[in-house]
Each structure stands twice: as structure tokens, then as C-alpha cells.
Amino acid sequence: MKKTFISGAVAAVFVTAASVVAGGVPASANPQQCPSGYVCAWGDSNYEGRYIFAPGTDLSNIGSFMNDLTTSMWNRTGSRICLYPDANYGGETLGIILAGGSTPNLSAHANDKITSWRAC
Numbered sequence: 012m013k014k015t016f017i018s019g020a021v022a023a024v025f026v027t028a029a030s031v032v033a034g035g036v037p038a039s040a041n042p043q044q045c046p047s048g049y050v051c052a053w054g055d056s057n058y059e060g061r062y063i064f065a066p067g068t069d070l071s072n073i074g075s076f077m078n079d080l081t082t083s084m085w086n087r088t089g090s091r092i093c094l095y096p097d098a099n100y101g102g103e104t105l106g107i108i109l110a111g112g113s114t115p116n117l118s119a120h121a122n123d124k125i126t127s128w129r130a131c
């Protein structure tokens with residue numbers, strides 16, 4: 012019984028890693044799963060709902076799976092990042108998340124508008 016549970020946990024981590032390439036899966040992720048060196052974004056407040064985990068500080072396009080849906084974020088990189096409403100860091104900066112910073116609920120100004128981010 013216990014061994015089955017552990018196998019399931021490993022499989023879940025694998026799906027998370029693959030989701031960065033494939034554009035995500037419609038499942039919830041415990042924020043503790045956000046790896047060091049990644050920026051993690053969730054569709055709902057308090058790190059719930061759909062999510063993507065993106066390696067590094069820059070993501071030029073969050074993709075259709077998460078576009079304009081992000082509500083909570085955790086920046087586990089060593090740089091602060093700026094959030095943008097358009098692909099390729101276009102549009103007015105919506106907000107900044109400090110290195111190692113997180114927010115369980117983005118401001119109304121940034122909520123459900125993020126399409127890209129990068130170190131700034």
C-alpha cells in the first residue's frame with residue numbers, strides 16, 4: 012500500500028516536469044513542488060488550480076494553457092522578475108516579484124493578465 016503511494020508521487024513529479032514543455036496539465040500542484048531555480052504560476056489564489064513551472068527567470072510566452080489566468084506566483088530564482096501582459100515582455104509592467112518572493116494573490120492590476128515575465 013505504502014509503496015504504491017510513493018510510486019504515485021514520483022509519477023506526479025514527472026508529469027509536472029513534462030508540463031513545462033507540453034504547456035501544463037489541468038491539475039493542482041502543492042507549492043512545495045515548485046523547484047529551486049524556477050518561477051511557478053498558478054491559476055487560482057493560494058497556489059491552487061492549474062499551474063506551470065518554468066525554469067529560469069525569463070518566459071517569453073506563458074502559452075494558451077495559462078495565458079491571462081495567473082493569480083498566484085512563487086519566484087524561486089535569484090533575480091527579481093517583472094510581469095508583462097503581452098508576449099515577449101510587451102506592454103506595461105504589471106508587477107514585480109522579488110528574488111525568492113511569492114504572492115498568494117496578485118493585485119487586481121496584475122491578476123489574470125500575465126503573459127510573460129523576465130529578470131528586471
Ligand SMILES: [Ca+2]
Nearest residue numbers: 054080081082
Ligand atoms: Ca486566475
